[in-house]
Amino acid sequence: MKKLFAYPYIVWMAIFIAAPLLLVFYYSVTATDALGNTYFTLANFRRFFSPFSPDMVQPFHERIFVVVALRSLRLALQSTLICFVLGYPVAYIMTRKEYSEKSVLLFMLLAPMWMNFLLRTYAWLTILERNGLINNLLGRLGLPMFDILYTDAAVLLGMVYNFLPFMILPIYTSLKKQDPKLVEAAQDLGAGQLGVFLRVVFPLSIPGVVSGITMVFMPAAATFIIPHLLGGRQYFLLGSLVEMQFLNIGDWHFGSAVAVIMMMMMVVSMVVLSFFDKGGENHGRGTVI
Amino acid sequence: MSLHKAVKKLYLGLILFFLYAPILVLMVFSFNASRSRGNWEGFTLDWYRVLFNDPQIARALRNTLFVGVSSTVIATTIGTLAAVGIDKLKRGSKTIVMGISRIPVMMPDIVTGLSLMVLYLFIIRTLGVGRMGMGTLLLSHVMFNVPYVILSVTPKLRQLDANLYEAALDLGATPLRAFVQVILPEIWPGVVTGAMLAFTLSIDDFMVSFFTTGAGVQNLSILIFSMARRGVQPQINALSTLMFLAILAMLFLIHWRDKRSEKRLKERMGL
Secondary structure, three states: OHHHHHHHHHHHHHHHHHHHHHHHHHHHOEEEOOOOOEEEOOHHHHHHHOOOOOOOOOOHHHHOHHHHHHHHHHHHHHHHHHHHHHHHHHHHHHHOHHHHOOHHHHHHHHHHHHOOHHHHHHHHHHHHOOOOHHHHHHHHOOOOOOOOOOOHHHHHHHHHHHHHHHHHHHHHHHHHHOOHHHHHHHHHOOOOHHHHHHHHHHHHOHHHHHHHHHHHHHHHHHOOHHHHHHHOOOOOOHHHHHHHHHHHHOOHHHHHHHHHHHHHHHHHHHHHHHHHOOOOOOOOHHHOO | OHHHHHHHHHHHHHHHHHHHHHHHHHHHHOOEOOOOOOOOOOEOOHHHHHHHOOHHHHHHHHHHHHHHHHHHHHHHHHHHHHHHHHHOOOHHHHHHHHHHHHHHHHOOHHHHHHHHHHHHHHHHHHHOOOOOOHHHHHHHHHHHHHHHHHHHHHHHHHHOOHHHHHHHHHOOOOHHHHHHHHHHHHHHHHHHHHHHHHHHHHHHOOHHHHHHOOOOOOOHHHHHHHHHHHOOOHHHHHHHHHHHHHHHHHHHHHHHHHHHHHHHHHHHOOO
8 A cells, every 4th residue: 555655755856866867868969959959969078078168268288178077076185085085083082982982072073064165164254364263364464475365276175075074973973873882892902092993993984984985975076066166267177167067057967977077986986895795775965964 | 291281272373263263354354443454553343334235245145145045945845855756766876866966066066067157048048038037146145056956855854764654644633744844853963954055055155156146136145156256345344244143143143052052951861
């Protein structure tokens, strides 16, 4: 009887999850000629990988889509790495005895996410600007200017700032699930502090790390707000490219191709990561909130 | 040992400072007498006064709350019923349906947003009627919220004793009554978690809204985005300060209530 509830949902799913993606895929492998006829082509993908695209109104070096894609990839990898290096110790400290009872710390990590992320990112402008808070302070101390706004560094900072909690929380969850007796057992068997960490604690936390990496890497590779606010007008990442094709230029075919390439990147990285995560942790933002 | 502890404290402190610095800046500057960001020219409550008289912000706030509440109610209903239905499917089809449901959770927001926009415009152009606006905005929020509800309800259904429902039917309950009085209370925590998640995601969403709304229909995120080009007006800082404090207060209340009921439960169980 109750099975009947599943069928309307399957229809819903087909319309709102499957159909939109299939449409994007359809647009990515077709083009429309001057007469309005639609035909199958791979030109959209070729255009992405070709070195010059004379139709873009951008500085010369921005014309190469591949450069933009590689920059997105590089920044996403860098921000994932930084989030891991900064975040793992936080998660680790949070699970130690003196903190584990205090859910306040966890609460404090989550609370910033309740403020609109556009505004939080925008607030960095006030801090980083040429006449901003940091430079004001440096100026008063007679130190040289710290001018990173509208560069890679500012975009990277924005990514780390926005996604750090998404790295900390899954690692924290998987560390917290560990049986403390395992650590005691390892100590009894003669392992030193470093040995216990490297051979027991860390390997067992890998599912959390993998989950964290996914949750930082994916949004970082696709973001368009962070480069838009902190990178300046001439700064493009894959996300900005997609947004521009759909909303400014109106070229759905090419925009869809870029979106498909982006999805491919996600799928590849997910497959690579699932290789390390045999436990099959539940990924996605759902694990955090 | 104590040096060790001090280092840990310092490190946590620095990370928290990093996470809160922009929020503090935003809050402090909501009391700044100067319109330009960056330089402090004395304390004022003017922006709070301006805020309450700003029709554009009021409209955006109303849209945000309307879409947040309605999409939460609709998505929670659809998601809960769907989860119940999916739970009863055969293993093979269950895996497929759950796999597809997970796609919007894994996919970058921008892909969700643009693919929905493509769908809406495709339908609108084919049929030649309708346009994007509040309707498509609400539909999109329901769309990306449903999977989160399903994912939070499903584990609760798995813990459920399958005989409970049968027992209720045997005792003469109608299927509807058995669902409402037996199943629903058991899976309720999952439903609430799903609803809270849905509401949070809806309120905070920018990307999907940006792609699927129509001319003239703005929520707060879209308004902030469009302001960012010209410079965000200080009354937005005032608004987000108020919203942030309201949410903090709400979370503290929930937390405090949980702690108290936990305590009471422990007392009752003689612990």
